[in-house]
Amino acid sequence: MASKTIPFLYLLMILMAKTDVDAVIGVNWGRESAQRLVPSQVVDLLLQNGVKEARIYTTMEDLLRAFVGSGIGLSLTVNDLTVLQDYNQCLKWVQRRSPYFNVSSVRRIYVGVYPFVFGLVNNKAGLKQHMKVMYNLQKALNDADWGRQIKVVFGHSSDELKPNITKPSEAEFLDEIKPEMEETIRFLELNSAPFVLDMIPPLDLEKYKLDPSFAFVGESTQVIKDVNGAVYTNIFDFMHDAFVWALIKLNATKVKTIVGQVGWPSDGYTRGNASTVERFFKGLLPYVSSNKGTPLRRGAPIDTYVHALTDENKMPNNFMRHLGIYHSNGKPKFKIDLMGLGRDIYPSSAKGIMRMPERWCVFNGNRTDYPMVEQQLKHACKNSDCSSVSPGSSCGDLSPNEIISFAFNMYFQFNFQDESACHFNGLSFITVENPSTSKCMFPIEVVRGQQENYSRPIPKAKGYHHSPNCVVSLFLVSLLGALFWN
Numbered sequence: 001m002a003s004k005t006i007p008f009l010y011l012l013m014i015l016m017a018k019t020d021v022d023a024v025i026g027v028n029w030g031r032e033s034a035q036r037l038v039p040s041q042v043v044d045l046l047l048q049n050g051v052k053e054a055r056i057y058t059t060m061e062d063l064l065r066a067f068v069g070s071g072i073g074l075s076l077t078v079n080d081l082t083v084l085q086d087y088n089q090c091l092k093w094v095q096r097r098s099p100y101f102n103v104s105s106v107r108r109i110y111v112g113v114y115p116f117v118f119g120l121v122n123n124k125a126g127l128k129q130h131m132k133v134m135y136n137l138q139k140a141l142n143d144a145d146w147g148r149q150i151k152v153v154f155g156h157s158s159d160e161l162k163p164n165i166t167k168p169s170e171a172e173f174l175d176e177i178k179p180e181m182e183e184t185i186r187f188l189e190l191n192s193a194p195f196v197l198d199m200i201p202p203l204d205l206e207k208y209k210l211d212p213s214f215a216f217v218g219e220s221t222q223v224i225k226d227v228n229g230a231v232y233t234n235i236f237d238f239m240h241d242a243f244v245w246a247l248i249k250l251n252a253t254k255v256k257t258i259v260g261q262v263g264w265p266s267d268g269y270t271r272g273n274a275s276t277v278e279r280f281f282k283g284l285l286p287y288v289s290s291n292k293g294t295p296l297r298r299g300a301p302i303d304t305y306v307h308a309l310t311d312e313n314k315m316p317n318n319f320m321r322h323l324g325i326y327h328s329n330g331k332p333k334f335k336i337d338l339m340g341l342g343r344d345i346y347p348s349s350a351k352g353i354m355r356m357p358e359r360w361c362v363f364n365g366n367r368t369d370y371p372m373v374e375q376q377l378k379h380a381c382k383n384s385d386c387s388s389v390s391p392g393s394s395c396g397d398l399s400p401n402e403i404i405s406f407a408f409n410m411y412f413q414f415n416f417q418d419e420s421a422c423h424f425n426g427l428s429f430i431t432v433e434n435p436s437t438s439k440c441m442f443p444i445e446v447v448r449g450q451q452e453n454y455s456r457p458i459p460k461a462k463g464y465h466h467s468p469n470c471v472v473s474l475f476l477v478s479l480l481g482a483l484f485w486n
């Protein structure tokens with residue numbers, strides 16, 4: 001009896017505490033993968049999980065249409081910036097989309113992914129181009145009377161902060177981007193638009209040399225004391241307030257903040273596995289929805305977007321490929337309560353998914369012509385995703401032959417099991433025996449018939465956090481070389 005009553009009361013308390021200004025938990029959905037869920041399935045998934053906000057990385061119509069009538073607040077991303085340099089073009093852009101805005105709930109428009117990275121690599125022209133789009137697009141929205149509802153924003157990564165801080169109050173934007181940052185912030189203030197900060201906690205922990213336990217809300221053994229009695233016990237508060245301090249130093253004390261991206265890879269990285277990610281969000285999401293705020297923003301709801309919905313196996317580096325709550329075939333990877341109630345639940349599985357048949361392409365074990373094996377392995381990895389065999393990853397313990405099979409199979413699945421994609425100069429064959437091991441999954445993907453047309457080019461690695469960008473094929477070749485020749 002008691003064991004049932006307590007969680008119920010707990011739930012009731014949380015529900016009663018909810019008000020209109022609660023922090024929102026959103027989810028980001030990118031499509032940089034060989035296999036993609038259909039937009040209507042994604043909207044269905046979000047609704048089933050009680051997700052109220054989403055961000056997409058495009059303005060492509062097939063996606064936009066799927067969200068009509070869903071009630072899900074949507075953030076879009078404009079990537080084609082040349083046309084939008086001009087105010088009149090921006091106005092046309094807005095007018096063309098007004099019927100859509102009328103039947104959906106678009107809340108924000110991001111300009112690119114990380115505009116300030118251009119400033120960091122000494123490409124001020126690139127940064128200015130993004131800023132010009134921000135100004136003209138927001139002005140066009142304002143003039144078309146959408147400005148109160150729709151805000152134009154940038155995403156900001158911690159690469160924009162000076163790297164060697166030991167507490168949030170030491171944070172400051174890098175000198176080389178300060179003038180543009182000030183200008184941007186003044187514009188955000190003028191339009192009551194939020195400053196969007198992004199976090200990749202495992203990388204931030206490494207960068208600031210914080211204790212691993214600092215990742216998990218309520219579990220930290222490290223305590224960081226800052227000025228004015230502020231105390232930090234988790235990376236979320238630490239990073240958020242580091243940005244707030246950097247803003248304060250530019251006299252921006254009122255600008256609202258949201259967390260546009262927070263994620264942790266479940267594979268392809270030594271500090272990432274499904275149980276770690278589960279533990280991370282289990283602490284974080286109820287904390288976000290409690291509206292406790294951070295030491296600098298006590299009681300302020302901080303809208304937070306989980307990154308990301310699905311894995312993206314075409315991302316430019318290993319680290320970015322396994323950030324999904326779901327595998328790219330719609331299977332959930334770990335437990336997560338996206339309503340922030342802290343329930344011990346798996347998110348619902350994508351419905352209506354059709355997977356390809358259970359067949360795999362594997363290596364036949366013939367290593368006579370080693371250079372050819374090496375060449376075929378490189379080819380397979382270069383054109384698919386071998387991040388799961390990198391050291392410390394789910395398939396990092398496979399034998400050399402199994403690694404080659406893994407690579408061949410990934411290539412085969414990337415090509416939707418086309419038989420010509422299991423050739424490898426006679427080194428492979430197709431099998432119906434599942435080569436997966438207890439730790440390492442040889443995945444089966446979604447059928448080609450369910451793919452939406454999609455032809456957006458893949459973004460360059462530059463612009464993402466300085467991540468451990470392990471070049472898998474090189475690693476593999478040296479590994480195999482050592483094993484074969486010894």
Ligand SMILES: *[C@@H]1O[C@H](CO)[C@@H](O)[C@H](O)[C@H]1NC(C)=O
Pocket residue numbers: 098099102
């Ligand atoms: C949008 O809705 C408003 C109010 O219902 C209406 O006045 C306006 O004409 C609509 N605009 C478009 C482009 O459909």
Ligand SMILES: *[C@@H]1O[C@H](CO)[C@@H](O)[C@H](O)[C@H]1NC(C)=O
Pocket residue numbers: 164165166170
């Ligand atoms: C960070 O490094 C810079 C340059 O090396 C130095 O001037 C600054 O004082 C350092 N800041 C902290 C908080 O250690």
Ligand SMILES: *[C@@H]1O[C@H](CO)[C@@H](O)[C@H](O)[C@H]1NC(C)=O
Pocket residue numbers: 249250251
């Ligand atoms: C912030 O405001 C103070 C006082 O008005 C001024 O002295 C300072 O230069 C300002 N700093 C920036 C970065 O704008």
Ligand SMILES: *[C@@H]1O[C@H](CO)[C@@H](O)[C@H](O)[C@H]1NC(C)=O
Pocket residue numbers: 270271272273274275276
């Ligand atoms: C996941 O990673 C953590 C921390 O690195 C480790 O302690 C744990 O054993 C790992 N779990 C699995 C299932 O590999």
Ligand SMILES: *[C@@H]1O[C@H](CO)[C@@H](O)[C@H](O)[C@H]1NC(C)=O
Pocket residue numbers: 366367368369
């Ligand atoms: C193994 O590969 C070599 C070179 O590619 C080939 O000549 C040989 O016939 C193969 N052996 C078998 C058993 O298939």
Ligand SMILES: *[C@@H]1O[C@H](CO)[C@@H](O)[C@H](O)[C@H]1NC(C)=O
Pocket residue numbers: 453454455
């Ligand atoms: C997909 O879209 C591109 C660009 O809009 C178009 O050129 C191509 O023919 C389309 N492919 C399919 C299969 O519809």
